[in-house]
Amino acid sequence: xxxxxxxxxxxxxxxxxxxxxELGLGTRGDRRPRMASACKSLRECxxxxxxxxxxxxxxxxxxxxxxxxxxxxxxLNDDINRLMREKRHWENQIIxxxxxNYRRNVAMLDDDGKEVPGTKGYKYFGRAKELPGVKELFQSxxxxxxxxxxxxxxxxxxxxxxxxxxxxxxxxxxALLTYERQAEEKEWEDAYHRLxxxxxxPEDDPIPKMPRREPHSTxxxxxxxxxxxxxxxxxxxDGDEDTEMPDEANKRTKNDxxxxxxxxxxxxxxxxxxxxxxxxxxxxPFLSPEDLLPPKLPTRDEMxxxxxxxxxxxLVEEYFGE
Numbered sequence: 001x002x003x004x005x006x007x008x009x010x011x012x013x014x015x016x017x018x019x020x021x022e023l024g025l026g027t028r029g030d031r032r033p034r035m036a037s038a039c040k041s042l043r044e045c046x047x048x049x050x051x052x053x054x055x056x057x058x059x060x061x062x063x064x065x066x067x068x069x070x071x072x073x074x075x076l077n078d079d080i081n082r083l084m085r086e087k088r089h090w091e092n093q094i095i096x097x098x099x100x101n102y103r104r105n106v107a108m109l110d111d112d113g114k115e116v117p118g119t120k121g122y123k124y125f126g127r128a129k130e131l132p133g134v135k136e137l138f139q140s141x142x143x144x145x146x147x148x149x150x151x152x153x154x155x156x157x158x159x160x161x162x163x164x165x166x167x168x169x170x171x172x173x174x175a176l177l178t179y180e181r182q183a184e185e186k187e188w189e190d191a192y193h194r195l196x197x198x199x200x201x202p203e204d205d206p207i208p209k210m211p212r213r214e215p216h217s218t219x220x221x222x223x224x225x226x227x228x229x230x231x232x233x234x235x236x237x238d239g240d241e242d243t244e245m246p247d248e249a250n251k252r253t254k255n256d257x258x259x260x261x262x263x264x265x266x267x268x269x270x271x272x273x274x275x276x277x278x279x280x281x282x283x284x285p286f287l288s289p290e291d292l293l294p295p296k297l298p299t300r301d302e303m304x305x306x307x308x309x310x311x312x313x314x315l316v317e318e319y320f321g322e
Contacts, residue, residue: 022054032048032051032052033048036048036086036089036090036092036093037089037093037096039093040097041097042094042097042098042099045090045093045094045097045099046094046099048090049087049090049091049094049102052083052086052087052090053087055083056080056083056084056087059076059079059080059083060080060125060126062076063076063077063080063125063126063127063128064126064127065127066127068127070131070132073126073127073128073131074128074131076125076128077124077125077126077128080123080125081122081123084123088103091103160300160303160304160307161300162297162298162299162300162303163297163299168297184210185210188207188210189207192207192208273293273294274289274293276292277289277290277292277293280292
């Protein structure tokens with residue numbers, strides 16, 4: 001009778017050992033460790049990960065069998081999810097040992113940019129999706145997604161709008177400004193007639209003009225900007241610095257605050273906003289005129305360019321990594 005050493009060298013023993021290793025049924029001394037962190041060899045970690053992948057592939061093929069009962073399908077699906085978790089542990093250990101990164105945390109997205117369901121957490125494979133209770137879960141999820149897509153498509157026309165949608169360009173529409181002035185004058189006359197009738201005043205009294213705010217506030221003339229913007233001259237004999245003359249400053253302020261050519265409320269341009277910012281900065285020393293200017297809203301083309309750049313960056317990171 002041959003000894004154990006001689007049995008181990010036989011061709012049949014080697015074939016059975018390779019077959020058991022392929023099926024994940026290794027010997028007791030060559031069994032996969034329960035804890036991935038206990039393995040300190042990168043080569044062994046790669047080996048055990050490959051073995052787990054083969055087991056997952058075999059079980060996924062088996063779960064498609066139509067002759068399995070519901071209990072067997074549930075058990076197979078639980079085993080596949082357990083192997084998927086174990087595979088992640090081995091991949092983390094491979095990364096800790098300086099190996100390749102098999103875990104690319106890139107979410108799978110559909111055409112609408114939403115994450116595909118079933119890519120995280122507990123997963124269902126093959127016939128497991130047709131089990132009682134699971135099928136209804138997927139149907140309800142699909143129904144919720146359809147309702148959400150309908151609501152999103154309804155409100156999609158209100159998104160990604162430019163400044164004109166929010167009325168920020170209304171002050172540049174001369175026809176709209178003319179209509180507003182006529183409506184204000186009509187309301188002013190109606191209010192004056194009602195007040196005159198309630199007070200019992202004669203009807204032939206002239207209607208006073210409606211007080212309007214000048215397009216350029218007199219705040220600039222009353223409170224010129226601080227001396228930091230003024231031209232400075234060389235220091236005199238006493239060591240004090242001379243700024244420009246008050247008359248010249250008043251002339252410059254009057255020129256800046258000159259009324260528009262049409263004599264009515266004109267469109268607010270950059271010069272007017274700059275003058276108002278300088279006047280306000282005179283009372284707020286810790287803010288500069290640039291900080292008090294109104295924000296510049298991006299146009300629709302600029303917003304589309306930014307979104308396109310972000311989408312390109314996401315695609316590059318998905319296929320080529322960081």
